[in-house]
Every structure is written in structure tokens, then in C-alpha cells.
Amino acid sequence: MKKLVRFAAVTLAAVLATGCATKTTYVDPNADDVVVMGLDYKDFSKAADQAVVDIQTSPLMVHPQVGSGARYIIAVSKIVNDTTQRIDTAQLSKKIRVDLLRSGRFITTTAIGLNGAEDEMTAQVRKLKKSKLANQKTVKKNGTVVAPDFSLSGKIIQRNHKVDSSTQQMDYYFQLTLTNLDNGLAYYEGEYPIIKRGSNKSVSW
Amino acid sequence: MVAASLLTGCASVYQASQFGGFETQLKEGKFQEATQSAVNRSDVDEKTGRPTDLLWTLQAGSLMRMQKDYQRSTEFFDASENMMQNEDTRSAASNVAMEGTSLLINDAILPYQQSHYEGVMANTYKAMNFSAQSDVDNARIEWNRVYDRQRRAVEAFADEIAERQEEIQAQQEKQKEQANLNRSLKASSKLLAQSGVDMGQWQPYKGFVNPFSTYMYGLHFMLNAQSRTDFQRAYDSLKRVYSMTGNATVKKDMSIARQLMNGFSFNKVRPRVWVIYENGLAPKKKEFRIDLPIVLSSQKIVYTGIALPRLVERKKAYDYIKANGNKTTQLSDMDRIVKAEFKEQFNYILFKEIVRATAKTITQRNIAKKDSTAGLLFAVAQMATTSADTRSWTSLPKEFQLTRFKRPASGVVSLAMPGMEQSLDVNIDKNSQFNIVYVKAVSAGQLPSVEVISL
Numbered sequence: 001m002k003k004l005v006r007f008a009a010v011t012l013a014a015v016l017a018t019g020c021a022t023k024t025t026y027v028d029p030n031a032d033d034v035v036v037m038g039l040d041y042k043d044f045s046k047a048a049d050q051a052v053v054d055i056q057t058s059p060l061m062v063h064p065q066v067g068s069g070a071r072y073i074i075a076v077s078k079i080v081n082d083t084t085q086r087i088d089t090a091q092l093s094k095k096i097r098v099d100l101l102r103s104g105r106f107i108t109t110t111a112i113g114l115n116g117a118e119d120e121m122t123a124q125v126r127k128l129k130k131s132k133l134a135n136q137k138t139v140k141k142n143g144t145v146v147a148p149d150f151s152l153s154g155k156i157i158q159r160n161h162k163v164d165s166s167t168q169q170m171d172y173y174f175q176l177t178l179t180n181l182d183n184g185l186a187y188y189e190g191e192y193p194i195i196k197r198g199s200n201k202s203v204s205w
Numbered sequence: 206m207v208a209a210s211l212l213t214g215c216a217s218v219y220q221a222s223q224f225g226g227f228e229t230q231l232k233e234g235k236f237q238e239a240t241q242s243a244v245n246r247s248d249v250d251e252k253t254g255r256p257t258d259l260l261w262t263l264q265a266g267s268l269m270r271m272q273k274d275y276q277r278s279t280e281f282f283d284a285s286e287n288m289m290q291n292e293d294t295r296s297a298a299s300n301v302a303m304e305g306t307s308l309l310i311n312d313a314i315l316p317y318q319q320s321h322y323e324g325v326m327a328n329t330y331k332a333m334n335f336s337a338q339s340d341v342d343n344a345r346i347e348w349n350r351v352y353d354r355q356r357r358a359v360e361a362f363a364d365e366i367a368e369r370q371e372e373i374q375a376q377q378e379k380q381k382e383q384a385n386l387n388r389s390l391k392a393s394s395k396l397l398a399q400s401g402v403d404m405g406q407w408q409p410y411k412g413f414v415n416p417f418s419t420y421m422y423g424l425h426f427m428l429n430a431q432s433r434t435d436f437q438r439a440y441d442s443l444k445r446v447y448s449m450t451g452n453a454t455v456k457k458d459m460s461i462a463r464q465l466m467n468g469f470s471f472n473k474v475r476p477r478v479w480v481i482y483e484n485g486l487a488p489k490k491k492e493f494r495i496d497l498p499i500v501l502s503s504q505k506i507v508y509t510g511i512a513l514p515r516l517v518e519r520k521k522a523y524d525y526i527k528a529n530g531n532k533t534t535q536l537s538d539m540d541r542i543v544k545a546e547f548k549e550q551f552n553y554i555l556f557k558e559i560v561r562a563t564a565k566t567i568t569q570r571n572i573a574k575k576d577s578t579a580g581l582l583f584a585v586a587q588m589a590t591t592s593a594d595t596r597s598w599t600s601l602p603k604e605f606q607l608t609r610f611k612r613p614a615s616g617v618v619s620l621a622m623p624g625m626e627q628s629l630d631v632n633i634d635k636n637s638q639f640n641i642v643y644v645k646a647v648s649a650g651q652l653p654s655v656e657v658i659s660l
Contacts, residue, residue: 080431081342084349155432160353165364202293203286203324203353 037170037196037204038085039156047174047192048095055096055178056103060187066105074100074108074178075148076118083158083172084205092174093152111145150187151179160204168200224489224599227264231486231600234651239600240268247281256281259288260317263598267330271645271654275334282331289319289327308561311512312554312594320550321358322415322542323598325351329418332425333643336658341429348422358413362549369553376560381502384563388500390556396497397555402515409545410449410537417537417605420446420455424479427462428639428660436466452536454479454609476612476638480528480620482653483645485521485603487539490514490547490595499563507570509562512593513555516547521603522646522653523622529613533606540603554594562591602645618642624649634659 027034032042055061063070076097079089100106111122126142128134154176161169171193178188198204227246230239243265247256256262266281295303307315319327332347377386410416419442427439440462447455461474493515496508518540525533565587573580616635620642621628629652633640637659646653 078431080345082345082349082431084346084353086343086346158349160356162357162360165360165367199294202290203350203357205286205350 035196035198037198039083039087039172039194041091043172043194044091044095046194048092048099050192051096051174051176051190052099052103054190055100055188056105058188061105061178063105071105071107072150073146073148074106074150074152075112075181076108077114077151077153077179079152079154079156079176081156083156084160084203085158087156089154089156092154092156096152096176109146109148112148148181151181153177153179162200163197164200166200167197168204170196170198170204172196224595228489228599232648234647236268236272236654240265240272243268243600255284257284257288258317259285259292259319260596260598262288263319263323263327264600266327267598267600270330270334273337273656275338279331279334282327282334285319285327286324289324292316292318308557308564310590311561311592312557313592313596315594317596320543320546320597321354321361321413322546323601325354325358325415325418326598326601328354329415329421333421333658336425336641337656344425344429348425351418351422355412355414355418362413366549369556373553373556376556380560380563383502383567385500385502386556386559386563389498389559389563392500392506393497393555393559397495397513400495402513404544404548404551407544407548408541410542413542413545414445414449415537415539415542416446416450417539420536420607421481423462424458424641427458427465430465430471433466436462440466446536450536452534452607454534454607455536457609472638474638477609478528478612478618478633478640478642479607479609480526480531480533480618480642480644481536482526482533482606483602483643484523484606486519486647487597487599487601487603488516488518488543489599490593490597491517492593492595494591497559497562499559499566501563501567507566509566510588510591511558511562512591513558514547514593514595516544519603520648522648522651523624525606525623526608526644526646526653527621527623528608528618528642529610531608531610533608535604536607537605538603539601539605543597543601558593565590612638612640620644620653620655622646622653625652627652629653629655631655631657633657 029041029045061072063072074097076093079093081087081089097108101108110119111117117123122140122145125140128139129136131139154174157173157175159171159173161171163169172195174190174192174194176188176190176192177186179185180187227239227242230236230242243261244256246258247261247265248258249256256265262281262285266278266285269275269278269281303315328347328350332344332351335341335344335347373386380386423439423442423446425439426435427443430436430439440459443455443459443462446452447459465471465474491514492512494510494512497511498506499509500506527533565583569580569583569587572583612633612635614635616633618631618633618640619628620631631642633642634657639660641658641660643656643658644653645655
């Protein structure tokens with residue numbers, strides 16, 4: 001009997017709360033004004049855009065032989081997610097990589113990474129040297145993989161505050177660094193805060 | 206009268222039976238069966254495979270963790286967090302509807318609303334699941350959640366008290382024609398104190414913090430630091446725990462964290478073993494019935510039977526554990542945490558029960574004036590629906606204890622429990638700089654369950 005009563009109460013509440021079902025629609029990213037408390041694609045996009053502009057306009061980030069088409073090689077190191085949300089930090093680095101590659105001045109290596117290669121195929125295809133199947137003329141040689149000039153690392157941090165009893169504020173900071181691997185100096189550093197305010201009824205994740 | 210007492214029993218017996226089998230299985234160490242009981246009661250949705258009953262999802266999640274079924278445990282805790290959020294953000298309209306229904310019947314029919322400490326423990330256990338799976342990145346996220354939940358708890362208590370005060374005023378206004386709720390509340394508090402319900406000594410840890418969660422947070426950031434700021438975090442939280450508990454091991458950890466923060470090389474920290482001991486079971490709620498005075502507007506006082514929850518403490522499994530001769534000491538008293546939060550809620554629970562009893566009494570009197578048989582029937586129904594909400598996360602421990610020592614060259618940690626002849630040898634990773642041996646004992650006479658996390 002108790003379960004039945006609880007069921008009735010929950011159903012009544014659910015009916016009051018929902019009203020009608022939500023239709024699935026496409027979102028135009030340029031005209032999307034829905035804001036969530038957590039981090040979403042708009043935040044990654046915004047932070048990455050700012051970072052790319054800063055990197056491209058930094059005089060330190062210009063290859064000495066840029067006139068002859070030389071480009072800096074970037075290896076992606078760790079971007080620490082220090083928030084309360086399960087997000088893939090590769091979302092951020094990927095956007096930056098894509099934009100930097102498009103600029104024509106930077107290339108990312110997928111053969112070298114902090115915990116092994118992002119794409120192990122570069123190493124794997126060199127094993128074809130012993131293969132009777134592969135045309136040996138087409139097998140990639142050793143000693144041709146380009147070592148990186150810079151390492152991209154960073155951190156996404158989150159600070160939560162109460163504004164008043166019904167409002168909380170989330171401060172997110174996207175912190176990025178490009179370290180010159182020649183000398184270990186940070187040639188580029190950027191911090192991009194994204195601040196959100198919203199309901200304090202529940203947790204923000 | 207017979208029917209009445211039969212029905213009265215019904216509501217509380219139902220709740221008791223929900224916990225009964227589960228509690229016995231737990232105490233007897235039948236953890237697989239207990240897990241299955243909890244899963245059965247968590248109302249797993251056939252379509253999504255997700256549990257839908259918050260309380261039993263928490264119970265199941267903690268038992269799965271204990272049996273090292275980390276992935277499933279995390280899935281259950283994730284689902285519990287979703288349910289907690291739905292509870293927190295339910296619209297005002299549906300909240301009013303639910304509360305309204307509960308005021309007609311009782312609190313036990315409402316969906317389970319988690320206590321703050323339960324939310325904190327769900328994230329704590331989840332963080333430790335990830336640590337056990339060597340998933341440091343996800344553990345960090347959960348520890349950040351623990352931090353935020355503890356921060357929110359302090360603020361929430363203040364807000365809730367204000368909100369409830371408003372609600373009490375509103376109810377007062379609504380019923381003023383027929384009854385004096387304030388006077389009933391005052392008279393009841395006095396009577397309850399006389400009958401031994403005295404929560405005066407129950408004090409929270411400063412800021413309603415659970416020192417266990419804050420300690421494990423500090424330990425995690427000390428042992429898995431990604432930067433100097435992580436050592437700072439570790440130091441700050443260990444310092445906070447030390448100031449709350451005075452635990453000697455915490456003091457020693459605090460000093461390591463301070464050295465690391467000041468640039469001492471992490472690799473030079475001597476290899477150590479921490480033993481964390483989860484002891485016994487947290488207090489559970491039991492219903493008690495008492496006749497309390499309902500003050501009607503005519504100044505007439507009617508004594509009506511109401512049902513309230515009270516906390517019952519449970520036994521330790523073993524007073525302490527000796528790990529290679531090192532005795533564990535208390536790090537966090539879960540009894541104290543549960544009591545402090547219960548104390549915050551109790552006045553509101555009492556008030557709601559008085560509102561309910563008043564409304565039911567007035568209705569019953571009005572009906573009885575017109576038709577005595579109908580009045581009697583209503584009285585029966587009133588008694589049958591009177592029931593306290595006795596739900597809580599009962600598989601949490603009574604307390605957490607701690608000790609720490611140098612990593613033994615043998616790689617064996619021998620756990621001795623007072624009163625047990627047999628000791629338990631645990632193999633740690635001899636090559637790991639740090640090992641955490643996590644021990645849980647539910648009741649005496651059973652060998653504890655052990656988990657080793659090597660870093």
C-alpha cells in the first residue's frame with residue numbers, strides 16, 4: 001500500500017513537473033544562447049579561439065625560417081582536468097591543434113606523446129621491414145620522424161562560490177602553456193576565465 | 206480496536222521489513238546476499254538498467270565497492286548523484302504537491318531525500334573506487350566534488366533553517382483558526398526532553414565536515430600531486446582535519462605535506478603504509494511513538510499518538526586494529542556526523558508530524574460529531590497512516606580509524622583484531638613507495654574485508 005501511495009505522489013509530481021515531452025532539434029552553434037552550469041562545447045570553443053589568437057600573435061612563436069615555410073612542431077602533453085566534471089580535455093587541445101594547423105605555422109606530432117604515441121601507426125609501419133608482403137621500397141625508414149619543438153600542456157580549474165541563497169557562481173580557468181623543448185621555457189602562457197552564474201539548488205555537475 | 210492496532214503496526218512493520226533482512230545479511234557477513242537485496246530494492250529500470258531508488262542505490266553502491274566490483278559501484282553512485290540532483294531541483298509545484306500528500310499521510314511516502322553527509326560519502330567512495338582502479342584523473346574529479354559538497358553543506362544548513370522557519374510560519378497562519386501549532390510544538394519539545402529525547406550534546410565537526418573525507422582528499426592530493434598547488438591543497442586539508450581531530454597520524458602527514466609544499470623531493474619521501482579502518486555500522490533510525498499534546502484553538506488540548514524517528518547507535522566491530530603492531534586510532538566519528546545532521550532536521554520533522562496530527566485530529570473530531578461510526582473509522586485510518594520515516598544509508602560505518610608506518614621489508618601487513626585469535630596477513634606491493642590498506646569490518650567475529658591501493 002505504501003509503495004502505491006508513493007507511486008501516486010511521485011506520478012502527480014512528475015505530471016506537474018513535465019507537462020509535455022521535449023522535441024529533439026538541431027542547434028546552430030552561432031546562435032546557441034543556452035547556457036549550462038558545466039562546461040560545454042561553446043566554452044571549449046571560446047577558450048581555444050582566444051588561445052590560438054594569442055599564440056599566433058606572439059612574436060616568440062614565430063619560426064626563424066617562417067619565410068621559407070618552416071613550421072614549429074608541437075607535442076601534446078597533459079591537460080589536467082581539475083574540475084568537478086568528467087570532461088575530455090582532448091576536446092580543448094584538439095580545437096587548438098586544428099586552428100594552429102590551419103594557420104600554416106604549426107604542426108602537431110601524433111607520434112610522440114606523454115604516455116606513448118597518440119597514433120602508434122608511425123612506429124607500427126616500421127615493423128614492415130621484415131615483412132615479405134610489403135614492397136620494401138615503400139616502407140617508411142627509420143630516422144625520419146620529426147621531434148617536437150614545443151609541448152602543449154595546461155589545466156582546467158574550477159572555483160565555486162555562493163552568490164546568495166539561490167545563486168552560485170562557477171569560475172572556470174583554462175590555463176595553457178607552450179614550453180620550448182630546447183630550453184624548458186614557457187614561450188606562451190594563457191589564462192582564459194569563463195564565469196557562470198546560475199541556480200544554487202543543486203551541485204553544478 | 207484490533208483492526209486499528211493491526212493497521213498501526215502495518216506501516217512501521219513495512220519499513221522495518223525493508224531493512225530487516227538486509228541488516229541481518231550485513232551483520233552475518235553475507236555481503237553477496239546483502240548486495241543482491243539492496244539491488245533488488247533499488248528498483249532497477251529494465252529499459253535503462255539504472256537503479257531508481259536513491260537510498261538502496263547508495264546501499265548497493267557501497268557494498269559493491271566493498272566487494273571490489275568498482276565499475277558497478279561507480280555506476281550505482283553515478284545514478285545516485287543523478288537522483289540527488291533530481292530531488293534537489295524538483296519544481297516548486299511538484300514539491301508542494303508531494304509535501305501536501307505527505308502531510309496527509311506521512312514522511313515515509315516521500316521519495317528519499319539524502320542527507321548532506323550521504324552525498325559527501327557517495328563521492329568519497331566513488332573517488333576511492335577510481336583510486337583502486339588507478340584512475341587518478343577521475344579520482345581527482347570526485348575529490349573536487351567532495352570538496353564542493355562539503356562547502357555547500359555548511360551554506361545549505363543555514364538556508365534550510367531559514368526556509369523551514371518560513372514554512373512553519375505559513376502553516377501556522379493556515380491553521381490558526383483551528384489550532385495553535387506553536388504551542389503544540391513547545392509543549393511537545395518539553396515532553397520529548399522528559400522522555401529522554403535530548404540532543405543537546407550532539408555537536409557537528411566544525412563546518413559540518415566529515416574529517417574522513419577531508420583527510421582522504423588531502424592524502425590523495427599529497428600522493429598524486431600534479432603541481433605544487435596540489436601539495437598546498439593537501440596541507441590545508443590535513444591541517445583542517447588535525448585541528449578537528451587531533452589525530453597523531455594526521456599531524457605526521459601534515460608535516461610531510463608541508464615539506465613537499467616547500468620543495469622537498471617527492472621521491473625522497475620514505476616508503477610508507479597507511480591503514481584505514483572502517484569500523485562497525487552507522488546509527489540507524491528507529492520509530493518511536495509518543496502521545497503528544499495538540500493545542501486546539503478552543504484552548505482544548507487533545508493527546509494524539511504520533512510517530513517520530515530516533516537514532517540508535519550500533520556496535521563497533523573491533524575497538525581497533527593492530528597493523529604490524531601499530532594501533533589504529535579514530536579519524537572520524539560517523540555517529541557524530543549522523544547525529545549532528547539529524548539534530549538539524551529533527552525540529553522540522555517534529556513540526557510536520559504535529560501539523561499532520563493536528564489536521565487529522567480536527568478532521569476526526571468533525572466527522573465524529575456527525576457520525577460516530579465514521580469517526581471511529583477515521584481514527585483507525587489516522588493510526589494506520591501514522592509512521593515515521595526511518596530510512597537512512599545504514600551500511601556506512603560507525604567510525605573511521607587510521608594508522609601509518611614504514612613499509613615493511615617483508616611486504617606483509619599483519620592485521621590483528623582484539624578478540625580474534627586469527628590474524629589476517631595482507632600482501633602489499635613491496636616496490637610501491639606508498640600503499641594504502643583499506644580495511645572494513647562490519648561486526649565482530651568476522652574477518653574484515655581488505656583492499657590494497659599501491660601508488
